[in-house]
Amino acid sequence: MTTGLVTALPRSEDQDLIDRIIGDQAGRPGALLGILAKVQDHNRDKYLPMATLEYVAKRTGIPESQVYAVATFFALFNLDPQGKHTVAICRGTACHTRGSRALLERVKLQLGMQETGDADKVALTTPDRRVTVRTVACFGQCALAPVVEIDHAIRGHVKEQALIREVEALRRERVR
Numbered sequence: 048m049t050t051g052l053v054t055a056l057p058r059s060e061d062q063d064l065i066d067r068i069i070g071d072q073a074g075r076p077g078a079l080l081g082i083l084a085k086v087q088d089h090n091r092d093k094y095l096p097m098a099t100l101e102y103v104a105k106r107t108g109i110p111e112s113q114v115y116a117v118a119t120f121f122a123l124f125n126l127d128p129q130g131k132h133t134v135a136i137c138r139g140t141a142c143h144t145r146g147s148r149a150l151l152e153r154v155k156l157q158l159g160m161q162e163t164g165d166a167d168k169v170a171l172t173t174p175d176r177r178v179t180v181r182t183v184a185c186f187g188q189c190a191l192a193p194v195v196e197i198d199h200a201i202r203g204h205v206k207e208q209a210l211i212r213e214v215e216a217l218r219r220e221r222v223r
C-alpha cells in the first residue's frame with residue numbers, strides 16, 4: 048500500500064463525484080462497499096488514494112478506521128495505482144497443482160518484476176503502468192485450472208506460451 052501521510056483532499060470535481068456516489072448509495076445495505084467500488088471504478092488508475100478514503104469517512108460519518116479496514120480486507124480494492132491492464136493469476140489449490148506458480152513466475156520474469164516477500168500474494172505494476180500482475184485466491188472456476196483473468200476475461204487451462212503471447216501483446220500495445 049501507499050504509505051505516508053496523504054491528507055490532501057481529492058480535487059473538487061472528485062469531491063463532487065464522491066458526494067454524488069455517496070448520495071446514490073445512502074441507506075442501501077452494504078453501502079460502504081458500493082461506495083468504495085464505484086469511487087474506485089471512477090479513479091483513472093483504478094485505486095483508492097488515502098485522501099479519498101479519508102474523504103469518504105468524513106462525508107459518510109463512518110470512522111476512518113472502518114473505511115480503511117474495508118478497503119484493505121477486500122481484494123477488490125486497490126490502495127496503489129494499477130496498470131492499464133491486469134493479469135490476475137489464480138493461486139488456489141487446484142490451480143497450484145496445475146502449474147499456476149510457474150505461470151506467475153514466468154510472467155513476472157517477462158515483465159521484469161522483482162520478487163516480493165510472499166510469492167502467493169503478488170500485486171505488482173510495471174513502471175510504465177501498462178500491466179499489473181496480481182494473484183487471486185480462487186476464481187471459483189477450479190475445473191478450468193490453471194485459471195488466469197486478463198482484463199476481467201477468464202482464461203482456463205492456460206498454457207505458458209499462450210499466456211506469454213497475450214502478456215507481450217499488452218506490453219507492446221501502442222499508447223494512444
Ligand code: FES
Nearest residue numbers: 137139142186188
Ligand atoms: S483454485 Fe484456481 S479457480 Fe479455484
